[in-house]
Amino acid sequence: MTRRMTRSLAGVLAATMLLVAHHAAAATPLNLNSASASELAGLQGIGPAKAQAIVEHRDKNGQFKSVDDLKLVRGIGDKMLEQLRPQVTVDGKAVEGGSPAAAAAAAPKK
Secondary structure, three states: OOOHHHHHHHHHHHHHHHHHHHHHHHHOEEOOOOOOOHHHOOOOOHHHHHHHHHHHHHHHOOOOOOHHHHHHOOOOHHHHHHHHHHHHEEOOOHHHHHHHHHHHHHOOOO
């Protein structure tokens, strides 16, 4: 009985550690200009085919200048873009507020 409880607790601990690691990775935005197709496929709402389409678009047209450029990839519309916005970046910085308007409002004034 004790052995079974120890195994169960070890399993729960391992699962918890995996969830924490996954959450920490998800909290850091993925750079669209350097991510591989397999990294992109790990994003919520993106599967292998769409991830490959993003990489192919980047290879063909050059780096993404903004997260909004994702709409240029076939199969990514407004709804998908808003879902992806907090998960991705083009310069290593998260877009605060989740929209271009919020990012523009947060930008320093000249």
